[in-house]
Amino acid sequence: MKIRYSQLTITPGNPAKNYETCRQAALKAKKEGVNLLILPEMAIPGYLIGDKFEENDFIEDCEFFARELSKEATEDFSLIFGCVMFYETLSGNPRTGTDGRKVKLNTAWIATQNKTFYKVKTLLPNYREFEEPRHFKDNLWVKNSLPEWKMFTPYNIGGVSFGVLICEDGWDDDYDLKPFERTSEEGAQVLINLSYSPFTLGKNSSRNRRFSAHAKNLKKPVLYVNGLGLQNNGKTVFCFDGSSAAWNSKGELIAHSKMYEEEDVDFEFKNGELFSVSPLQYKETPEIEDIHKTLIYGIRNYMKQSGLSRVVIGASGGVDSTLAAALYAEAIGKENLLLVNMPTKFNSQTTIGIAQKLAANLGCWYTSVPVSESAALTKRQIDGLKPTNAKGENIEINLSSFNMENVQARDRGSRILAAIASAWGAVFTNNGNKTETTVGYATLYGDVAGFLAALGDLWKHTVYDLCRYINREKEIVPNEVLTLKPSAELSDNQAVDKGLGDPLIYPYHDRLLEALQQWWNRAPLHDILQHYLDGDLAAYLNHGEITELTEELIKTNFPDAKSFISDLERWYKLFKGMGVAKRIQAPPIIAVTRRAYGFDYREAAIQPYFSRKYLLLKEKVLSNN
């Protein structure tokens, strides 16, 4: 018996198109003598489509196309794929759920020659970007509603018993029900997991461990089939990397598809064991390579999905816009990329030179549009303006030098880049990294603007790592940018040639903010302060990694608790205050880590809160000094 999985691309919210993609895979498989074809979870509707799942005509279309696809089954060809369906279709009972809408299920359709069976997802994730219980009921709910329902029964296809599970069903650590075990107990000989799971840094290796363990513990081969595609929740863009794989009954990896590449992989099942037809070709890749692939895939497909081809980037000569330019050039082609340098009197020849060199290295379009004349006009029009009221009284409006910094930033984003982009039939990019995004170190309608934030889930140190990775064979990113002091260059206080620049001490603040925002168990402020006092904060924040952060660096920058606390609270307040306000209006971010901003990390604009433990410790420390 020949078994195949197809790692194919799913388009969110387009059942007609997905049906066609799946049908082509089925036709090809039949032609090539496959007996069982396995496709990903939610292959017909797509997955991240928001409240589109509330629209009954959409669900009806999904069911229609799923039925059509099921008709491809023949006497010696079966297929398994994921789809949404009404509970009514499965049970005949038009029940509504606790939202008052018809109950829907995340299901696998097992289409054999004369019948289609349904398997319901047992474990529905409800954390990070996932919120399946918002739209779906689970397998146990079906069992409680329909006593004759078999939750874990495997299916006999060509004399082999296949257990069918869906995505989270394989990640059962935090759940009482163990779908893999239960399905195995019911006699499954092969365990199939249909998934549609996005890339997250480190997830591939943890997945390999997890599914290998299932196979080994249950002594059954496991087939894990994941789809490709780009899907989003508005604020957060997720890249579905595939990385489908299989393990034999000893838990040994026997197949592993590449990230972001469509692929058919064939297997034989013989004597209770699963064999891959082709030899295993897989080696784990370094994280930075995975991040690079993810961003290229994300940029390319976000553009494609939005019907866009050209991009304008404000190239300051700083590291972030430089990296953005290198990524876009690779993703969409140098002929579709225009770099615009927008100097004011504060910009150094150093950074202007880097921007020019970058354009030359990439071979893309380049131009320069100075900001000074517009800034002067704004100053002339607004500084000293005297609005009046009906009584003839007036107030006076005066632009400070800080106000003028933001005027320049907005002039670049909302006037120059926006105008050039619209005239060229293009869009312009947001180049903010996660560190800046966290503390809101950017100007709304200025550098916060842009159609997509490709670097918005990369801490500053990863921005540098990625530049070095891009330069692995030859200099693409001008080397000068890697040693330059990061700076906004918006005033004399930010002159890079004098070694002046951003107020962030990246080796420290990167790790601090990561601990506050991204750790699964986020670091409480009192722990951070306590570790500072204990002199082991660098070890704590490095979290087992070796980074540029040392105890010395912390001590040098914050010689006493007072300076440490003042810095800590400054950034914490920005993170929880102005940072949130800016993120609400910021463009979508391509997710890379666990906890990208947006739908993966839900925030309310509320006042920063300092816990009792922290305030007590702070009081004690400061009164001792």
Next chain:
Amino acid sequence: MKIRYSQLTITPGNPAKNYETCRQAALKAKKEGVNLLILPEMAIPGYLIGDKFEENDFIEDCEFFARELSKEATEDFSLIFGCVMFYETLSGNPRTGTDGRKVKLNTAWIATQNKTFYKVKTLLPNYREFEEPRHFKDNLWVKNSLPEWKMFTPYNIGGVSFGVLICEDGWDDDYDLKPFERTSEEGAQVLINLSYSPFTLGKNSSRNRRFSAHAKNLKKPVLYVNGLGLQNNGKTVFCFDGSSAAWNSKGELIAHSKMYEEEDVDFEFKNGELFSVSPLQYKETPEIEDIHKTLIYGIRNYMKQSGLSRVVIGASGGVDSTLAAALYAEAIGKENLLLVNMPTKFNSQTTIGIAQKLAANLGCWYTSVPVSESAALTKRQIDGLKPTNAKGENIEINLSSFNMENVQARDRGSRILAAIASAWGAVFTNNGNKTETTVGYATLYGDVAGFLAALGDLWKHTVYDLCRYINREKEIVPNEVLTLKPSAELSDNQAVDKGLGDPLIYPYHDRLLEALQQWWNRAPLHDILQHYLDGDLAAYLNHGEITELTEELIKTNFPDAKSFISDLERWYKLFKGMGVAKRIQAPPIIAVTRRAYGFDYREAAIQPYFSRKYLLLKEKVLSNN
């Protein structure tokens, strides 16, 4: 026995402050001889705080302050209030949930002289802006984990048996478990519902019907206690209106607090019946009055919560910015409001005159900053620009008249208003209504910009209704604006004095878009087309209301199916396409209806999808023509 509820203001994410508010209410109640004080749901943590609920030190603080508050109980004074707590605190079992974090519960604390009891919320809403199962487990889960747990047992306080329920527990229509009935069966004499439920158009009257029915059916008095406050989910701002109320055992309303006003209301329980100490003073208010109160409360408190006092409004003389100005003047005071008219050559004397009259009517600050010089500078700098590449080739950038419309819009928002606002220590507003927001009829970083979209959940017809309401006693909104043709005035094609203006036919498109976006069961496109063909589309879209939309209006504007379909698809594509992209970067909206944009209506940026039924009907119709 004297029972009191306090309709008080809760601050999201600030347990220390909320504890103090609640403690003051307790001290006052004790002083005034109250025996039982009832406070709202989640009175200590607040409710809409996003993933802050994942932070254990925050939950620990909530429990700490809840314990402190419980200590206010004495021999003849008890209190009931809402708080979050760990399941471990209730059970001693440090269980984690399916997100791998410590299990948390939404609970009522019943503090009597020497003991505190906990009641767990049974029904957890997971639709619209609600996502309680993301953070909390429910009463049934506790029962399954802790067999001795009593789910619905009432509490004896001063010889009376009180059943304690939480918010959604009273809205049990779509749930299998019926907490009100079960608690009544367990012998409760009075049913108390602690709530923290935001204003939604029409919710107050449906709530009155619902709780009156509980009281009447169970023959028990019902006390419904709701809090005040402003809470948000980032993109969507919710106003918690209070409207606490009570019904006697016949289901008759005996108390009803005003919207958005702090109030203590006292009751006596005698001979199995609940009596209000003060006579009932309540009459249902017109919807437009509720909307007005909500927006004033929303604006005032969003400003306060964000530490803001001054506002700049771009006053075009159109109806939206005019309404915004009138609302802000009322909410924050005319001395804190500056109107800026920003004319180009396309702006009529009519609209400039309206803006001036508006400022005079309001008594606020006014100034004018023309856009033409900056637009000319942008044209000079960018039109004809010739970026080059390393090979010496070049492209040419040309600004079309459409590009120049957007240049002007962005100049107003991101250059002028942003600069004036920052110089004056103010923010500037977004004045978009829901109709424009739906189809993205606004320019990103132009009129999409702003700190808050106060009108973002009002359809255009409600904007007019609200202007007329504001003018109920005297002319505040210049009357001319009410008869003016709506227009962006960005080109000669939009000249208001020639009767030209927006491409939207508001009496029709308002209702069409409402049907597509806001109806609980959203109107499918094929139904809309079918009703057009049947000649009863106006009746369908009016949904039982009398509006300006008539069958004649539809027939006049769309004499044949082709023109109807072309218009329908044009706006549907904008709604699902460019509209989404703009909403992702738009400011927070004050929620008024069911399904405000943002967290209440979750969207992915995906291609618009036309269902099979619609495409088949369209094909049939067009081939017949």
